[in-house]
Each structure stands twice: as C-alpha cells, then as structure tokens.
Amino acid sequence: MRMGKRIGTAMTAVLLTVGALWITNRAVTPREATWEDVLAEARAGGYRLITTEELAERYRGDAESLLLVDTRQPWEYRAGRVRGAVNFPMEPTAWSRWRKASALEAFLGPDKDRTLVFY
Numbered sequence: 001m002r003m004g005k006r007i008g009t010a011m012t013a014v015l016l017t018v019g020a021l022w023i024t025n026r027a028v029t030p031r032e033a034t035w036e037d038v039l040a041e042a043r044a045g046g047y048r049l050i051t052t053e054e055l056a057e058r059y060r061g062d063a064e065s066l067l068l069v070d071t072r073q074p075w076e077y078r079a080g081r082v083r084g085a086v087n088f089p090m091e092p093t094a095w096s097r098w099r100k101a102s103a104l105e106a107f108l109g110p111d112k113d114r115t116l117v118f119y
Contacts, residue, residue: 069118
C-alpha cells in the first residue's frame with residue numbers, strides 16, 4: 001500500500017512538472033486585433049483617433065507639432081521611416097505595453113499638449 005502511494009505521488013509530481021513546463025514554454029501567438037478592439041482601447045484610454053488624411057494634412061502643415069513614434073523593431077526602423085519619427089520598439093501585446101509603460105513615459109517627456117502618433 002505504501003509503495004502504491006509513493007508511486008502515485010511521484011507520478012503526480014511528474015505530471016505537474018511536465019504541465020507547468022508545457023504551459024510556461026509554449027509559444028503564444030497574440031490574437032489579431034480588430035478595428036472594434038482598437039476603438040474600444042482608444043475610448044478606454046481617452047485617446048482620439050484620426051484618419052490618415054487628417055494626419056497627412058497636419059504633417060504637411062506643421063510636422064513639428066507632431067511626435068511620430070515608430071513602434072517597429074530597430075532594424076525595420078533603420079530600413080525606412082517617416083521623416084521626423086522616433087523609434088520606440090514595442091511588441092503588440094498587453095504584457096509588452098504594461099512592461100514598457102514607465103520607459104515610454106520617460107521617452108515621451110513632459111510635454112502633454114503635443115500630438116502623439118503611434119504607428
């Protein structure tokens with residue numbers, strides 16, 4: 001009877017270990033965001049969305065009033081970017097945004113009246 005309990009305990013420990021390793025090491029592909037997701041996040045964060053036409057008009061009129069933030073990886077940024085844009089690489093996941101929140105705040109600086117454009 002004791003041997004059976006030991007084997008059962010050992011098997012349970014092995015299964016729990018294998019399960020924990022599987023959960024923590026599996027690849028997780030983020031769900032593709034829909035336009036409704038973007039609108040909901042903008043509303044929740046107090047952001048205002050603008051069209052590409054409105055952005056182009058503002059850029060042609062006064063590019064200095066905009067802070068264009070390219071969120072792609074550095075190698076993508078170096079390959080080509082909008083003139084005047086700065087690079088702040090960020091993965092498209094909630095975890096990445098949460099993890100980099102304080103770094104982004106420092107990166108953007110104290111000017112709260114400047115129009116920010118993330119792409």
